[in-house]
Amino acid sequence: MPLFFMMINPLSKIIDLFFPRTCMACGNILMDNNQIICHTCLTGLPYTYFHADNKNLMYKRLSTFIPITSAFSLLYFQKKSIVQEILHQLKYKNHQEIGEFFGKIMANHIKNTMGYIKYDYIIPVPLHPKKMKTRGYNQLSYLCKTLAEELGSICDENLLLKIINNESQTHKNSEERKRNVKDIFQLHGNTKKYENKHLLLIDDVMTTGATLESAAKELLKINNIKLSIATLAMVQ
Template sequence: MEKIFWGRFPIQRASALFYYARGGKVAHILAGMKYYGRQKVCRQMGEMLAHELLLTGFFEGVDYLLPVPLHPDRLRTRGYNQSRLLAEGISEQTGIPVCDGLLCRVRNNQTQTHKSVLERQENTVHLFHLAGDTRMLQGKHVMLVDDVLTTGATLGACADVLADIEGISISIVTLAWTK
C-alpha cells in the first residue's frame, strides 16, 4: 500500500485492514458506514483495525490521528464523518488523540466512486487547506485515517497540504484498500 504514495510525498507507513471488492462483505460494511447511518459500526471497525495492527507496532511513535474531513455541507447532510468515527475507534484502542479541525475540506466535490484515476486526481486538486494554529503538528508524526483507499488521490491531497508543516511525518491507515 505504501508504494501508491512513493514519489508523491514522504510516507512513514501505510496499511489497511481489509481488501475491498465491489459487492463483497467489506463493500456492504462501508456502504452502511457511509450511507446508512451505522455510526456504531464505524467505531467498532476502528477498534478492530487498531486491535489487529497494534500487535505489529504499526502505531508506535504516532502523535495524532487526523481523520479525512468531510465538507461542512456533506457533514450536515450525513450527520457524522465516518473517518472521524473510525479514528475515534482507533484512539480508544491506542490512546492516540484524534486531531480534528486543522485539516479542512474546501469544496464539496462529487463522489469519486465512478471516476478514473486521472479524474480522481483532478477532483482533489486544492481540495483541502489548513485552518487554525498548526504549530502543534510541527515535528510530529500524524496518521491520516480514511475509510477506503482506491487511487490515493484524496489522501495524497491531504498529505500535500500537511507537507507544508515543518518536520511533519505522515502515515496512513484505512479500513479497506481497493487493490
C-alpha cells in the same frame, strides 16, 4: 413468553426478540449481543495482513507520490462484497458502531506492526461543511475516536478542512480523480503544536489514493511531521 423466563433473561435478549439485530454485512439475524456482523461474515473478512509487512502494497503505491512513514489498510475491497456492504452501512446508514468495532481490530493490527511508531494525532479525511450538513456526521469520527483511544493518541477533527465540495470520484479515471481532488483541503488554525509530531491520516477506503494524496500534501505543509496513512479497506 412465560413471565418467569422474561424475568431471568437479560433485557437485551428480550429486546432482541422483538427487534432482532441483523448482520451489517449479510442481513442474517445476529445471535451474539457483542457482534455487529455474524460469525460467518467475520471469519470470511479479507484481511490484508499489511501489519506484517511495512513495505506493503499500499505503502509502495502511496510512497511513490508522498513521503510517508507507514501505510496500513485492514481489508481488501471488492465490489458487491461484504466489505462494500459494511462500508455502505457505515457511510450512508449512520451505523457508527461499525467504526467502533473495526477501530478496535485496526488498532490491534497496527500495534503489532513491525517498527510501529506511536501516533500523536489521528486525523480523519474531512467532509465539506455542506455534505456534513446533509449527512449529519462524518463516518470516520467513531473510527478515529476508537483508534485514538486504543493507541493512546489524540483524535483531531479540526486541523484539516475540506474547502471545495468536489464531485464524487466514482466513474472517474485515475487522471480525472487527481484533478477532481486538487487543492480541496486546507490546514486550519495555528499548526505549531503539530510540528515534529507523528500524524495518522484516516479514510474509509483507498481506491487510487488520489484523495489521500491531496489531504497528505496539505498536512505535509506543517514543519517536520511524520505522516502515516490508514484505511479500513483498499481496492487491490
